[in-house]
Amino acid sequence: MSDKYDVVVIGAGPGGYVAAIRAAQLGLKTACVEKGQNKEGKPTYGGTCLNVGCIPSKALLEASHKYAETQHDFAELGIEVSDVQMNVKKMIAHKDSIVSKLTQGVGGLLKANGVTALHGSGKVLSGKKVEVTAQDGSVQVVEAENIIIASGSVPVEIPPAPLTEGLIVDSTGALEFEEVPGRLGVIGGGVIGLELGSVWSRLGSEVTVLEAQDTFLASTDQEIAKAAKKVLSKQGLNIQIGARVTGTEVKGNEVVVTYTDAKGEQQQTFDKLIVCVGRRPYTEALLSNDCGVTLDERGFIYVDDHCRTSVPGVYAIGDVVRGPMLAHKASEEGMTVADLIAGHKAEMNYDVIPGVIYTFPEIASVGKTEEEVKAEGVEYETGTFPFQAIGRAMTNGCTDGMVKIITEKASDRILGMHIMGQNAGEMIHQGVIAMEFGSSAEDLALMCFAHPTLSEAVHEAALAVDGHAIHMPNRKKRK
Numbered sequence: 001m002s003d004k005y006d007v008v009v010i011g012a013g014p015g016g017y018v019a020a021i022r023a024a025q026l027g028l029k030t031a032c033v034e035k036g037q038n039k040e041g042k043p044t045y046g047g048t049c050l051n052v053g054c055i056p057s058k059a060l061l062e063a064s065h066k067y068a069e070t071q072h073d074f075a076e077l078g079i080e081v082s083d084v085q086m087n088v089k090k091m092i093a094h095k096d097s098i099v100s101k102l103t104q105g106v107g108g109l110l111k112a113n114g115v116t117a118l119h120g121s122g123k124v125l126s127g128k129k130v131e132v133t134a135q136d137g138s139v140q141v142v143e144a145e146n147i148i149i150a151s152g153s154v155p156v157e158i159p160p161a162p163l164t165e166g167l168i169v170d171s172t173g174a175l176e177f178e179e180v181p182g183r184l185g186v187i188g189g190g191v192i193g194l195e196l197g198s199v200w201s202r203l204g205s206e207v208t209v210l211e212a213q214d215t216f217l218a219s220t221d222q223e224i225a226k227a228a229k230k231v232l233s234k235q236g237l238n239i240q241i242g243a244r245v246t247g248t249e250v251k252g253n254e255v256v257v258t259y260t261d262a263k264g265e266q267q268q269t270f271d272k273l274i275v276c277v278g279r280r281p282y283t284e285a286l287l288s289n290d291c292g293v294t295l296d297e298r299g300f301i302y303v304d305d306h307c308r309t310s311v312p313g314v315y316a317i318g319d320v321v322r323g324p325m326l327a328h329k330a331s332e333e334g335m336t337v338a339d340l341i342a343g344h345k346a347e348m349n350y351d352v353i354p355g356v357i358y359t360f361p362e363i364a365s366v367g368k369t370e371e372e373v374k375a376e377g378v379e380y381e382t383g384t385f386p387f388q389a390i391g392r393a394m395t396n397g398c399t400d401g402m403v404k405i406i407t408e409k410a411s412d413r414i415l416g417m418h419i420m421g422q423n424a425g426e427m428i429h430q431g432v433i434a435m436e437f438g439s440s441a442e443d444l445a446l447m448c449f450a451h452p453t454l455s456e457a458v459h460e461a462a463l464a465v466d467g468h469a470i471h472m473p474n475r476k477k478r479k
């Protein structure tokens, strides 16, 4: 078999493996280079998402939620349980078994679709060649008509909090604690910090989240973010905003963290510290000096709206390029690029990418926030509806949160949907579908939603946009 491919993909995360599968499905001879290895030293696929990201974090979130629910929420339903124990090792083993199934599953999918898996570290050379260096040091060079770079991202490290084995860890380390830390510090109140903080808080840790910015969840719709802060604080997360970590000192088995806030310099001592201050594009040893692929000022691979790099025939997708660092954004770009390479028309709609924070309740959004439309000077309307007035939310025992719909005033077209509530991550797709089809709030309002469901809050929020909500007094006058 020759070593020339129609497409060589570098990285088998949700961007890369999806791109490779799609390219192969479209009849292109495709190889996928992946350097990742699992705990047993075997090749692993699925990137950050399946190995140390989306999936393992959700496994721990689900287990810890069930534990917390059993302890705190069952009694009200008449279910009396006593002596509830958490076996952390079993929880971690369960998480590992899911990771193993899914990562092997991706390997199987690549094979079933006829993608050649090349194990090793890929480097883009000039002339659309890729050098693959295997673990044993052996090197092969493959040629490609097209290259798709999907090398992903890695956690950001900050000088005031260098990682220290077992004490100061990043998100990957926080998925592996063998016991529940007594006092847990989390630097960064972003998506990952709140999710991992929630896991260990539910299991009994005393969690403090130190967030440098003065605004909680600054890029989330602030009506939702404010409600979320209240609920999460009530659950026991000590969220300190405007608290910038400036130093750490390891003293025996403890970490003393220094931070500055409005009151000046503060110190707090923790048994473990998680650094969750964001992720950066991963381009180490990826590009030869003469390959022509350029980076932007923030270190991402520069691409245009169609994920084309500065070199014709070389594309880049996922976390290593601009845009939200989300698995589904990476996958969507992967499919789009494979379609383009195969000669089909394809385009990404960057305006309609949902995002979910898997706290309890979940926080999900798609499209623009109220702050964004305001800043753009768009004339808009909003319709909100609280889960407090939803029967199904009461039967489920979670009435926290709301649905908020933002529309363009003149056309009633939906510009954004924001949900905090149980299953918000599932419900948000009603907004995704509506926005993709250019729906108005009235379109949603005229649809028949099943009763009793949480989704009725979406229906009611759509009705509320012009003052027609049925199950609560309307804030605005009926038109």
Ligand code: FAD
Binding pocket: 010, 011, 012, 013, 014, 015, 016, 033, 034, 035, 036, 045, 046, 047, 048, 049, 050, 052, 053, 054, 055, 057, 120, 121, 122, 123, 150, 151, 152, 153, 171, 192, 282, 285, 286, 317, 318, 319, 320, 325, 326, 327, 328, 329, 330, 358
């Ligand atoms: P990655 O998944 O990072 O994959 C890149 C792959 O490329 C890796 O396997 C790497 O080994 C390989 N690679 C890199 N360089 C080379 C090279 N030179 N040669 C060969 N192989 C190489 N996103 C969501 O959408 N939902 C979530 O709930 C969510 N939760 C998360 C929770 C955590 C704790 C973390 C850390 C992330 C989470 N994310 C979530 C983000 C999500 O994991 C990423 O956005 C996604 O994995 C990006 O996909 P990717 O394909 O671009 O890169």
Ligand code: AMP
Binding pocket: 158, 187, 188, 189, 190, 191, 192, 193, 210, 211, 212, 213, 243, 244, 245, 246, 276, 277, 278, 279
């Ligand atoms: P995200 O980008 O969503 O993963 O969130 C990372 C968060 O970490 C951001 O909200 C940052 O403001 C925050 N952050 C970054 N550096 C520090 C620091 N030194 N102390 C506290 N928070 C920080």
